Amino acid sequence: MLPQSKLQNVFFTVFMAFVMVYAMICYNISLNVGGLQNFVFLAAFQEMIIMWPIAVLLELIFVGKLAQKLAFRFVNPGKDPMIMVILGISAMSVCLMCPLMSLAATILFKNAGTEFVAVWLQTTAKNFLMAFCWQIFFAGPLVRNVFGFIMKSFFLKKNSVSAS
Numbered sequence: 001m002l003p004q005s006k007l008q009n010v011f012f013t014v015f016m017a018f019v020m021v022y023a024m025i026c027y028n029i030s031l032n033v034g035g036l037q038n039f040v041f042l043a044a045f046q047e048m049i050i051m052w053p054i055a056v057l058l059e060l061i062f063v064g065k066l067a068q069k070l071a072f073r074f075v076n077p078g079k080d081p082m083i084m085v086i087l088g089i090s091a092m093s094v095c096l097m098c099p100l101m102s103l104a105a106t107i108l109f110k111n112a113g114t115e116f117v118a119v120w121l122q123t124t125a126k127n128f129l130m131a132f133c134w135q136i137f138f139a140g141p142l143v144r145n146v147f148g149f150i151m152k153s154f155f156l157k158k159n160s161v162s163a164s
Contacts, residue, residue, distance in 0.1 A: 008072050012059065012147050017055040019139045020131070021101070022048060028105065028123075033075070047109070054104050058097065066157070067092035090140050091132070098131045099124045 003009040025044040028038040071088035102124040106112055113120035
């Protein structure tokens with residue numbers, strides 16, 4: 001299920017950003033320390049405090065609408081199957097968010113100095129495939145299913161209360 005109102009869109013965005021940002025921070029810490037270790041799962045929350053709100057704001061203010069515009073250049077919501085529309089928007093979101101979030105991480109955590117552009121491009125390149133696969137195969141389906149379950153549960157409760 002996809003968001004149908006502005007409030008639902010904010011909730012969906014906050015939830016999706018949490019799942020994406022947490023996984024990507026765990027991935028980047030693992031790259032930095034030479035592999036996934038147990039401490040990474042807790043250490044990621046230190047960066048989450050900074051990176052999660054950035055992701056939410058970028059998505060709500062800029063990326064969400066632009067990703068849809070770009071996706072609708074090659075998928076048609078009225079004609080194409082809904083899964084193709086969802087995958088198109090998801091792919092465009094990654095294409096926009098990955099460089100932007102990599103830029104934020106480079107500024108905030110990388111101490112790149114005079115190699116700023118190179119470090120940002122390298123960070124983006126290292127993150128892109130992981131972000132794309134995580135979004136398309138794991139985070140996207142998980143968040144849409146949980147969101148749909150919550151919305152259906154909410155509306156069932158709401159409808160049963162108003163029927164009483």
